[in-house]
Amino acid sequence: MKLPWMSRTDRRAWKSARTIEDLGELMARWLEGTIQSRPGYAARYGPEDETTALVPSLAALCRAGAITTGSQPGLTGPGANGGWWTQRAWVDLVVTDRALLDRLVAIVTAGGMLVRVHDHHRGAARSTDDPIVATTCDGKPTMAVGSRMRGVDLALEWEGLHRSLVAQVTHGWQVSVVAPQAGSAGNWPLWDLLDEVSGLRDPAEDDWGTFDVPDPGECRLCGAPIYHPGPYCSSACRTADEGDPADDVVPR
Incomplete structure (x- = not known):
């Protein structure tokens, strides 16, 4: 049985983080399974099984300074309820560096991805973009991503961090990147583009071309x-x- 609280060792690790680089490294380690728990997630649980194939891409983004807080692969197929489910591949990120934000948005937008950005800096204008439907069952929407989170919810998501780091991540940019197509057809472009952002993939070395x-x-x-x-x-x-x-x- 898993204990319903974070271990003392993990609590100390998260509390000791002071920079976005520190936070990104810890999030990458949680994704890779060397840390049991993370703030804002069930204690002593790692990523869902469907995330396993995405871990290298997500960990690389975290270490590059784009902290991932949620994601799913693109899938289509029957669900446990007998309905037909479709998922768009997507990822939610926290970015605090303007140059990295501009690079991220430029790359994924040029690649045809759907993007939502919410600026949580004090005094920033609020985005009016609607959330994007990411999951459907029998054609009916069941989940959307890209909505603006309230400041109090952002703080709860990072409960356990030093207050100076909480201030950094809750007053940055909240970014959602969503594949335009549902199913596996959206996986290839989304994760390759994000790997380009993180530096995990160099597009200059690709020799497979595209399917355009x-x-x-x-x-x-x-x-x-x-x-x-x-x-x-x-x-x-x-x-x-x-x-x-x-x-x-x-x-x-």
Whole structure:
């Protein structure tokens, strides 16, 4: 049985943090499993199983100064309730450095991602952008991201940090980045773009190109050869693969 409180060692580690660099390192370590607990999350629990594949990208963002506070991969499929669920890939971040914020927004916007930024500096104008629906069940919205959090809620999320660090993270920019497409089709561009922001990926070293102009016989959405047995990148990809026997095509 897991104890419902943070260990003394973890409490001391979070309380000792003074800078965004300190906070980013601790958040990265929690994502990687070397710290059991983090502020604003159930004590002695790590990330959800669906986050496992995202940990390298999220940890790199944290160490670069863009502190991740929530995320999900893009998925589509049946849920436990029997409904059809769709998820857009997304990530919520706290950024306190203006140059990093500008770089982040420029890269993900150029890559076609949806972005919401809320400036919590004292006296800053409030954003009027609506939240973005991130999850649906049978076409009905079940979760949205990108809404503005109240200052009191931001402080509660970081309870246990030194007050000077709480002041830094609660008076920065709260950023949400969301893939425009639901399902796995949104994973590739979102996480690659975020890896570029963190420095985990150098786009100059990429040699795979893009799927903007597919070759004959390739899915326009994910680049996979048409008439293959799956998995499909989305329901649209599956639909595109139906209705043609293609007897002379060997499945992969």
